[in-house]
Amino acid sequence: MSRLSFPALLSAAILGTALSSLPVSAAEREVTIGAVGPLTGPAANTGKDHRQGLELAVKDWNEGRGDYVTQDPPKIKFVMEDTSGKPEVAISAAQRLITREQIKLLIGDTLHSHVTLALMELAPQYNLPILSAEPVSSAIADKVSSDPERYQLYWKGNWNSSGYGTAVHDFYQWAFANKTLDPGNKKIAFVVEDTDYGLANSQKIAELFKADGWTVAATETVPPSTTDFYPQLSKLREADPDVVVSVFTVANSGIAFVRQLKEQALETSHLAIYYPTKPEFLQQAADVAEGTYWAALTFSSELNEAHKAFSDRVEAEYGNPGTYSTAHAYCTMEIALRALDAAGSTDPKAIADQIKNTDYDCVVGRFKFGEDHAVQSGPDFIPVPVAQVQGGKNQIIWPENVATAKPQ
């Protein structure tokens, strides 16, 4: 180090400190948004996608490419902390963001419903608007409905598990009606991960099928990241269901399940939920996944130009293509940013009111909140289309008005 460098460095440090303490003009107001999600643990892959989506939205916003509401949008500082998928760690993470980063809005949890159920309590305690991202469990909406006054600052950035349930049920009713599939003995079985996501979806689907006179032949739950399904498939062989629904958030589990299902040659209609949204599913299981139905193909860079453009942007920024999780997180952040912009202040009630009034078309669909504070699903909102793997590619086969191919 030269003789002159230390004083120079010291001067620069002093100057920098002085400059940083100058008051910021109103035109340069900075608002900090925090997020919590599983950056470690079994769901870390999805947490990484969420972080990319959230960061990209903030980057676009700060660099003049945002979808602004006013002429004077705030600058955003974004900080994300890890929850490891555990409620008490999520609380630690959120409290750190609240007390250390002085966040004005929290996006969390980005994935887990049971973590969101814990985080919701912080909204009234800290007078903080909270917007969850991917969690779907209807238990969250039930909790809001149980005390709307208490949870007025909490909003659920995804549809309820009834969305998947309705889509799967309605698809099969349509397939049976047009003779694409045969209901057989009306028996349905589930192989799902033992998480709030797997259980919530299987419960809702089972309710709807049972209302049509179906019986649930088996509900097999497995720990996340399971890759050995031979015991479960042996039971299914005995149960002989006409429809099998599988739900996994970890791609490896889904790949293993599809592979072993084909190996066991069970004669059943299989519908997968969530894991085919991961690019690695088709990369590793295209040979055995042919003909598999799955939900929901809400994001497809192969079939949708806008989705492809988004995926390419993510790839240019991070070196990996965008996924549904990336896109959904991007849209969740867009909602938060526009609410902050429209509110014109960091008043929690004002921000929450703007979130409530959201009616916004984003990459994955139209975001509009219902009375239960959850985003609505369906053809007019965020669609829940059913796809099928055909010729190694995904094709939307239902509903008919958005289908890109006929079911096989």
Place this chain on the structure above:
Amino acid sequence: MLDVFGRRPYLVLLVLALLLLAVPFLPLDDYILHILTLFLIFAVFATGWNLTLGILGLKTLGHHAFFAIGAYASALVSHYFGVSPWLTVWIGAIAASIAGIVIGFPILRIRSMPHVAIVTLAFAEIVRLVFSNLKEITRGELGFWGIPPFNPIEIGGTTIRFGLGNSFGSFAVAAVMFVAIHLLLLVLLRSRAGLTFLAIRDAEAAAESLGVRLAAWKLFAFGISAAVVGLSGAVYAHYVLILTPSSVAGPEMLISLLAMIIVGGVGRFFGPLYGALLLTVTSELLRDFGDYRMLLYGALIIVFVFAAPAGIAGLKPSLRRKPHQAASEPAEAV
């Protein structure tokens, strides 16, 4: 006994109590109080587990089941029957204690420590699966919410509230539990009971030959240990206000608490406390390292195991021995 408790255990506990008493007067934010609250809850859990694992010498790997039983029992009774959590935490402790005695019976017949470990691990997995499958009551992995926090109390015209977001009150409950449990256990273990446990640990056959009723004392230890762990679970439930089987009875809880006991010092009374403090605080401090956080956390545990095989609590005696060792070496003949 010196190895287990150190020189002045009551003084150490008094100092800890005074430090905790000073906390509310320090300018600490809710985040720090939350970390301290978690540390206190897990310290009680780890100390209770250390009673069987370290002091009695039974290599049990299923104490997170008692944590879950205490948590769920207290949460379910308070939620469904409207009973105050101030009462239900004791129901949780008793339920865990009964479970501890029940699992203690088959363990009495097992002499091999690896088998004790497997049996208790299997027991914990059974407990997790039971809570997971009783979806109508516990909501399974969907999460049991609606757990009431401790009822507010009035002290001198001030209302003290508890639960998430009420950091001071929650810290106070955890601190009172921490000091009270450690004091009670210290009194118990410094008495004939403690000597009996150590005798069983160090020479079971010899202890039995001297008239120690092994079965009765082991069951007693299991019951007390499970009750302490169950109480910590109940307090946890009424603080975090959400329970899932995997978060309270899953392998991650087992590994976290086992690490606290090992890093702190197995078989040393204050070991789990030091381990809980180090690992709870470190886990949060490492957030500044972003994606490398858990990697560094694991590395830290490995470093401590190698650097301090007897745990943090075992570091002090070895430092003090050096001057005596030097003095006892014979002088060389000139």
